[in-house]
Amino acid sequence: MLPIRPESLKGHLDGLLLSVLEKGPLHGYAVIESIRDGSSGAFDLPTGTIYPALHRLERAGFIDSEWHAFGGRRRRVYELTVSGRQALVTERAVWLKFSDAVSSLLGAQT
Amino acid sequence: MSSALENEVVTRYLTELHRLLHGPAHARADVVEEVGGGISDSAEAFAAQGLTPESAIEAALADFGEPAVVASAFAGELAVARARQILWWLLITGPLVGIWWPLLLASKWEGFLPAGLIAAIPVLPLIAAAVVTGVLVLAASGSLIRWVPEVTPRQALLAATAVGGVCIVADTALLIALSARVAAGATFPPLLVAAAVTASGGRLFGVIWAVVRCLGAMRHLGKP
Numbered sequence: 211m212l213p214i215r216p217e218s219l220k221g222h223l224d225g226l227l228l229s230v231l232e233k234g235p236l237h238g239y240a241v242i243e244s245i246r247d248g249s250s251g252a253f254d255l256p257t258g259t260i261y262p263a264l265h266r267l268e269r270a271g272f273i274d275s276e277w278h279a280f281g282g283r284r285r286r287v288y289e290l291t292v293s294g295r296q297a298l299v300t301e302r303a304v305w306l307k308f309s310d311a312v313s314s315l316l317g318a319q320t
Numbered sequence: 321m322s323s324a325l326e327n328e329v330v331t332r333y334l335t336e337l338h339r340l341l342h343g344p345a346h347a348r349a350d351v352v353e354e355v356g357g358g359i360s361d362s363a364e365a366f367a368a369q370g371l372t373p374e375s376a377i378e379a380a381l382a383d384f385g386e387p388a389v390v391a392s393a394f395a396g397e398l399a400v401a402r403a404r405q406i407l408w409w410l411l412i413t414g415p416l417v418g419i420w421w422p423l424l425l426a427s428k429w430e431g432f433l434p435a436g437l438i439a440a441i442p443v444l445p446l447i448a449a450a451v452v453t454g455v456l457v458l459a460a461s462g463s464l465i466r467w468v469p470e471v472t473p474r475q476a477l478l479a480a481t482a483v484g485g486v487c488i489v490a491d492t493a494l495l496i497a498l499s500a501r502v503a504a505g506a507t508f509p510p511l512l513v514a515a516a517v518t519a520s521g522g523r524l525f526g527v528i529w530a531v532v533r534c535l536g537a538m539r540h541l542g543k544p
Contacts, residue, residue, distance in 0.1 A: 239357070239358040261351070261394070270463060270465045283357055286354045286357070293466060
């Protein structure tokens with residue numbers, strides 16, 4: 211598998227995080243695992259970068275968080291807000307436009 | 321199930337992380353707790369793959385990275401949290417402090433008109449500019465970033481520092497102005513004087529602390 215550099219995801223990380231939360235609330239590590247599993251291991255982001263990105267999305271109002279108890283330990287669980295779902299629609303539209311433009315310049319065959 | 325040694329390894333990691341984080345105390349505590357939970361989840365995942373508990377903890381800590389790297393990743397968000405905390409505090413205490421000075425220095429009813437207020441309190445336009453700056457930066461660092469350009473952590477800290485600086489200048493200028501007028505023989509209602517001096521004097525200490533915190537936070541931005 212071709213290695214994908216983490217910096218290639220800059221600008222798209224928000225969309226990835228919103229996308230994995232679309233299915234339902236997740237705590238931080240579950241978000242990381244969802245990205246790894248959902249990309250079949252192509253995106254193995256530094257774990258430390260995901261949590262601050264989630265905090266920023268919460269600051270923007272795209273996700274909410276609550277502390278939940280799991281087996282005697284607390285986890286911060288994140289959930290998509292209505293604004294987050296709207297932002298995800300925008301992210302997908304932007305990505306389609308971006309990927310179409312890149313594909314036609316790189317000469318990718320579909 | 322973790323042994324005491326494994327717990328000690330994780331505790332040492334989290335203690336070091338807490339030491340390297342710079343921001344509001346509650347935000348730092350939340351980060352440490354969240355990362356601790358993530359390390360536990362990661363270790364469980366590695367243990368489920370067949371690693372021994374000790375190796376699973378080591379793998380989980382390696383997965384997260386050195387505390388300095390994790391702290392560096394959080395620096396921006398904690399800086400914004402610090403700036404927002406200070407800006408909110410300054411905006412809320414502003415009216416609580418500011419209400420006394422027009423009552424004290426604007427002696428006639430004309431003093432409550434804009435021109436009269438500025439004549440009585442010359443720093444008023446500076447304060448107004450600081451309020452506008454504070455409100456704009458709060459907007460550009462909160463949920464309105466969906467619609468307005470987002471300020472960077474450094475810009476947020478600079479704004480908080482500047483607004484704090486204006487408060488220091490304003491409170492100091494007002495206290496000096498009052499002292500000069502008293503020295504010149506003017507008399508004022510004692511209770512009003514006490515309220516104004518206590519409010520401004522007390523806030524001065526708080527603002528100086530806040531500005532020092534902002535400057536400290538700026539030093540740590542971008543540092544591992």
